[in-house]
Amino acid sequence: MIKLPGLVCKNSKKAMSRINIQKVVVVGGGTAGWIAAGLMARKLSTIGVEVHLIEASDVPVIGVGEGTFPTMRHTLQFLGIDEFAFLSECSATFKQGIKFSNWKSNPITEPGYYYHLFDLPAKSGAFDLSYAWLADSAAAVPFAHAVCPQAAICDSGLAPRPLGAKAYSGSHQYAYHLDSGRFIEFLRKHCVEKLGIQHSIATISRVTRGEAGNITSVSSGDGREFAGDFFIDCSGFRALLIGDELGVEFKDVGHQLLTDTALAVQVPYEDPENSPVVSYTHAQAESAGWIWDIGLQARRGIGYVYSQSHTTEDEAYKTLTQYAGGGRELDVRKIPMRVGYRRAFWEKNCVAVGLSAGFVEPLEATAISMIEQSVKMLIERFPTTLEEIPALAKHYNTTFVARWERIVEFIKFHYCISQRDDSDFWCDNRCESTIPIGLQDRLSRWQCFPMEEIDFNDKYEMFGLSSYRYVAYGMGFNLGVPKGLEKFCRNPAMAALQHKVESITLQHQAQLPSHRDLLKSIG
Numbered sequence: 067m068i069k070l071p072g073l074v075c076k077n078s079k080k081a082m083s084r085i086n087i088q089k090v091v092v093v094g095g096g097t098a099g100w101i102a103a104g105l106m107a108r109k110l111s112t113i114g115v116e117v118h119l120i121e122a123s124d125v126p127v128i129g130v131g132e133g134t135f136p137t138m139r140h141t142l143q144f145l146g147i148d149e150f151a152f153l154s155e156c157s158a159t160f161k162q163g164i165k166f167s168n169w170k171s172n173p174i175t176e177p178g179y180y181y182h183l184f185d186l187p188a189k190s191g192a193f194d195l196s197y198a199w200l201a202d203s204a205a206a207v208p209f210a211h212a213v214c215p216q217a218a219i220c221d222s223g224l225a226p227r228p229l230g231a232k233a234y235s236g237s238h239q240y241a242y243h244l245d246s247g248r249f250i251e252f253l254r255k256h257c258v259e260k261l262g263i264q265h266s267i268a269t270i271s272r273v274t275r276g277e278a279g280n281i282t283s284v285s286s287g288d289g290r291e292f293a294g295d296f297f298i299d300c301s302g303f304r305a306l307l308i309g310d311e312l313g314v315e316f317k318d319v320g321h322q323l324l325t326d327t328a329l330a331v332q333v334p335y336e337d338p339e340n341s342p343v344v345s346y347t348h349a350q351a352e353s354a355g356w357i358w359d360i361g362l363q364a365r366r367g368i369g370y371v372y373s374q375s376h377t378t379e380d381e382a383y384k385t386l387t388q389y390a391g392g393g394r395e396l397d398v399r400k401i402p403m404r405v406g407y408r409r410a411f412w413e414k415n416c417v418a419v420g421l422s423a424g425f426v427e428p429l430e431a432t433a434i435s436m437i438e439q440s441v442k443m444l445i446e447r448f449p450t451t452l453e454e455i456p457a458l459a460k461h462y463n464t465t466f467v468a469r470w471e472r473i474v475e476f477i478k479f480h481y482c483i484s485q486r487d488d489s490d491f492w493c494d495n496r497c498e499s500t501i502p503i504g505l506q507d508r509l510s511r512w513q514c515f516p517m518e519e520i521d522f523n524d525k526y527e528m529f530g531l532s533s534y535r536y537v538a539y540g541m542g543f544n545l546g547v548p549k550g551l552e553k554f555c556r557n558p559a560m561a562a563l564q565h566k567v568e569s570i571t572l573q574h575q576a577q578l579p580s581h582r583d584l585l586k587s588i589g
Contacts, residue, residue, distance in 0.1 A: 091294030095121030098420025099300035100253035118264040133431030149233035180540025184239035187213035201555035209539035215571040225584035308418035330369035376491040412459035
């Protein structure tokens with residue numbers, strides 16, 4: 067038998083003495099902690115691994131991650147959660163994408179908006195409706211409206227599925243908006259009662275490590291010790307394990323993503339039972355950042371993400387107040403944002419998940435999705451012994467560094483292709499020194515050729531071709547097609563596909579209920 071350097075044959079005597087991983091300790095609650103604990107318990111209980119979550123009682127919910135990706139539907143199903151109960155108990159609503167207002171150019175002279183939708187541009191075999199639109203991009207129909215029925219559905223205030231539809235089904239792709247505090251309570255109850263997760267309330271004050279540097283236990287100020295074989299750091303920005311104890315460096319990308327602060331507020335509807343609820347996140351660009359607006363069942367979550375170098379807190383408050391309707395004092399919460407990610411996410415027998423791993427501004431609601439992806443990759447190839455960790459950790463870290471890099475590039479893409487010149491913030495965002503090298507390379511290629519699948523050959527990239535197209539073409543970037551493709555773009559099959567999209571749009575506009583009516587029917 068050939069033995070590779072550094073590897074031990076599984077049937078050797080040495081393998082029999084390995085330290086088995088039988089208990090996982092999750093340090094920190096919140097959305098990250100309970101999603102991590104739930105996914106791990108659901109998958110790893112089949113191999114006898116126990117999960118224990120330790121939650122501090124005095125840590126406030128950050129609450130900026132109220133938007134999700136369609137991946138959340140699969141996560142909830144995997145956890146065995148009833149969708150109707152989730153929607154009701156978490157004040158959740160449906161999200162079909164993001165509406166970007168005033169990002170393209172000066173809103174005084176050229177106001178406008180575009181959508182980044184969850185449905186993909188229509189395709190049929192070799193025919194992609196994106197090309198037909200590119201060949202006629204001077205037409206009045208915006209890109210998203212031309213290639214996908216979902217844009218008109220959002221404009222009309224309609225839901226992504228009909229009344230009476232089965233749970234987790236839809237006429238259109240959707241995610242959720244949710245109340246973070248209620249979601250955490252909902253997950254906690256489900257994880258403890260349904261998944262058998264051990265739960266302790268404690269504030270961790272000390273970490274103990276063994277001779278090899280692995281964490282062996284964490285202790286609270288009142289003397290309780292929690293031993294484990296593997297640890298998940300969900301302690302938020304404090305990063306108690308991955309940062310304070312294991313010393314993994316944080317890579318700051320504030321020189322690329324210039325916003326560093328948020329002001330957040332909750333605004334009740336005038337009529338909580340009947341006020342319309344939009345089924346998208348609204349992101350409105352302002353002079354020093356942008357405002358998010360998320361509609362829940364009884365209130366809206368609104369916040370201004372801005373750069374402290376380009377405006378004052380007083381001016382930011384005025385901007386937020388004006389957007390929210392003005393004429394009243396707002397109970398605003400200030401949230402400092404440390405934008406960046408760890409140089410490594412898996413160190414020794416500890417994996418960082420959530421804010422302890424990294425954070426970028428919430429423009430594309432990446433926070434919760436990165437929690438899901440982090441844990442799902444971990445449990446797909448979870449180590450059974452400590453000796454297996456180095457090889458698995460290396461692959462995991464390489465994958466997630468690349469994912470964070472691509473996320474930063476996509477967020478920056480929204481800013482650097484903007485034509486706004488009405489403030490220093492927007493001009494500074496176009497400075498070459500603030501644009502990641504990988505994005506610079508893509509931008510150079512796209513000056514010569516339309517963006518294609520070949521530009522997105524990393525399967526772990528969160529945002530692919532369709533996402534970039536929605537943003538680029540919504541902003542008027544990279545328009546037109548090479549002359550050799552013009553005839554192909556005007557093929558009769560392309561016209562037939564376009565007619566199909568128009569027909570489905572009219573059909574769904576006539577059949578789908580309003581978003582509010584669907585929520586009422588669910589109860």
